[in-house]
Amino acid sequence: MSLLLEIKKLKRTGFFPAFLIGAILVACFPIINTAVRPENFINQNLPALDILMNANWQMIAMLNMFFLVIGSCIIYHTEFADHAMQKMEALPQSIGKLFINKTLILIGSIIFALIIEAASFIFCAYYWFNTDNSFLPDILKYFGYEFILLIPAALLIMIIASLCQNMWISLGIGVIGVFIATMLPTDNLILSFFPFAMPFQTLNNAIDNSWISPFLISSGIQTILFSIIEVCILKVRRNIA
């Protein structure tokens, strides 16, 4: 009900078309990447999914992060641009719930993007690699893993967007954060715990290094940590306003 209200507020902002078109464009990337040099990929002695991940994930992860940054900016820009937020705060509703609903919209949209990206991987696997159907449960695991590693980044990005009344500031912080993440080496465990860097990790890399549980635990801890921080922000903001 109140989630529906937050969705309605995004009417005519370009949020949903941006995610739809963006996700489709990103999904084209592995297909084009494989189409231009199929022999490079097919001749590798690895499972199809690992080959596709190694060849495409750094690019896809970066674009997904930009989706999150831009999406969060659009979501909060409608609230701040014409002071609508001030009216919202003077109505009998919880601002914490408003934040949760907005975050759910962003997370739902990124799930949608991940599904389209997974569909593109499935297409590549069947078209160029002669994979059997054991591929399907694996892709679910791989993308499920990516989703879990994305949650802390999504939360952090929403917190930043909710704090910056000026959209350009939150956009700038987000873009800088994503660029820092792309510069960090993915084979360094500690540096990869940076919330913006975790989504660049892949499940095959984690299996090779036995990093699965460190990353899942790190994602869980960061999710709890950012949730606590948001609760504190909501409390403090009312007191210092």
Next chain:
Amino acid sequence: MVNMIETKNLTKIYSDFTAVSNLNLNIKKGRIYGFLGPNGAGKSTTMKMFLGLTKPTSGSFQIDGMSYPNDRMRVLRKIGSFIESPAFYGNLSGEENLDIIRKILGLPKSSVSDSLKTVGLYEHRKRLAKKYSLGMKQRLGLAGALLGHPPILILDEPTNGLDPAGIHEIRTLIRSLPHKYDCTVLVSSHLLSEIELMADDIGILNHGRLLFEGTLSELKQYAKDSGLPIDNLEDTFLAMIEEDNLKRGSKR
């Protein structure tokens, strides 16, 4: 008479600047209270405290016997408000904007068109709010405050940005609210001429301090007693502010 809103030494200090100082207001039930003061006097700050948008530094207030933060939801359910600059979603139409507020308040669908008609925005309801003129944005804000006829209305300079005909229309509307909907109205302005035509009771604020509280005739009596000009009330107001500013100046 029962007080709908009552403040006790209400004070708001921003870092080192005192915006509201030891305010004791008595806003009576079923009346229009005109909150008068020059720009920067602390009117908006006081109203923001009533809406829980900002926390008092010291002192307290009660609204219909309730207080923050414990009764926040119940208090806000009773208040229709309109603070400072118009607040709206520019990407939504006037009607869609009000529908958001309506859903949060859990009101019937018809309340939106009621409210739009009351403020004279009904024929422009489908237009995007960002395409509205300042006066129309102001009316939209007012419509949002009137939605569902709340028992308390807090209106901060509601005629800002309207043309003379619009000012007259909105003033007449506000004037009619207490007996139409049985509500209490707190309305602010920096013009005494405007408050004079709307309000039953008047509170005059300067630099965060209350200079006068009472009815219009009490104000006239007060002016006479303190040797202030009385033939034009606007002059009375200006003289009061000036005198207070002088007093403040000599204290430093």
